[in-house]
Amino acid sequence: MTVTVRALRRGDPADAEGFARIRHLALPFVLFTPESIAYDLEHAHPDSHYQPLLAEEDGEFIGTAQVGVIYDSPDPGEAYVNVYVHPERTGRGAGGSLLRTAEERLGALGATRLHAWVLDEPANRAFAERHGYRAARSAHFLRLDLANGDLPPLPSPPPGVELRTAADFADDPRPLFTLDAETLLDEPSDVDREFTDYEAWLEETWRHPLLSHELTSVAVVDGRPAAFSAARTDGGTWYGTVMTGTARAFRSRGLAKLAKSDSLHRARAAGFTEAFTGNNSGNGPMLAINKWFGYEICATEVKYVRELV
Template structure:
């Protein structure tokens, strides 16, 4: 009955399946498959020192942790450890053991500030606070029922704007990398991020197994990608991984246009529910998602503590 913590073995199918199942049970608003678990681990940038830990009891994976150094941040010494335990396997010490292991790994890498996302539930928040974390920003998980008929009608793009899919950029996705880099740098976050490595972006994002290029919609102005809505799918569910607009083109409704078209494509493809997430302070995007009909399903709080 002893709980042990070890590294996930990417070449063992049962490990990836156990990791993915635990994540879906603990956090049903985020997409996860065995393939995406392995891809994330094996294609992470070396400077991230990315690790996936599992808590195992009697051969069953009951908890997971994703641990990394924020290598894309402009501020050194930052890292993250996001820990999830199966709801039906709590109170066995898995969460504490995963956190202790993650802290030891990150401290050895020079991390001095540790961030962790925690579901906004009394038991989860109490766990974080017992371990010395303090609450920071928060974010919503939102869900949209694509079968309800509340999705706004499809809209024609304004003159000079063309809607394409990511599949149209298969021969040269660099323009999407440049758009993604600009959008990510302006996202509300405790950790500033800069995308500068195109090859790493290709490995980690463009070739990600959850990316659905046919459902990812790009608003193009004069040949330049101006806004996009990135779609992830796991075979049965649809999730928005990113929606944003280049600074030059903001205020024209292009992100809303792209996301609406993507959602219509998803519904036509047979997807029945859509998920997305928003920082609670991102009022413009929250308003857009409410216009689509999304409803808040849960809230997650970002916690932080000093290490070492």
């Protein structure tokens, strides 16, 4: 049996379906759909050199990798490779083949430091360390039972604060871009990133097929978006918040909790039964907010980094 690695083909539904299926099995806490896989490949910024990879064995897809350059970092040479293999097809060489292919591609593009997320399990961590990666920070995946849990009541907005949704900004989403760009600067990360390209943000975030404008809640103060909680769904049963933040001028007023609470209540009213989110393990304030909502940690991942010589 021979494992081969190749690039995911644009416009190939079978490739996108296979990639999404493996990711769902290996990483059920993050939403991937065939449509989102195809969209990410088609609309990625040219400078990201984004290329998903598939590993095949005798015609069966058994592994995946997301590979690209962190083009919006002010530090040159930053790149990423995230490898996930079908849980029942490990130990066949797919992970190593995917990683070698990705490293060769990124090295040829001038990458000097590679970032890789790895589930916090002994075999996964040993794989990363065996290939020269060193552990850095960690992050948690969290789950909330919307159907049977006790979601705290939606707080009343403070005077001067209004709750809206992203759909209310459909005619001009730039204020949300400004808010997203500001909050990104304070998100815990090993890599500095800057949102400066509005058109790229429209393509990669605002128009993304998984972003729910109706379930993304925004706290507005004096007409200005001050805090938000961005939601993604598959249009069916899966709901998750992917970013919650507050502009610096409006912090310590409970607006992030208010926005997230509004999004969660909207999701439950829409029929969603469970919610997922993720937090850096060192982000105490956001972990406390999620604990207040009733989220529980369901898995942990570790960031691994390798310097390319």
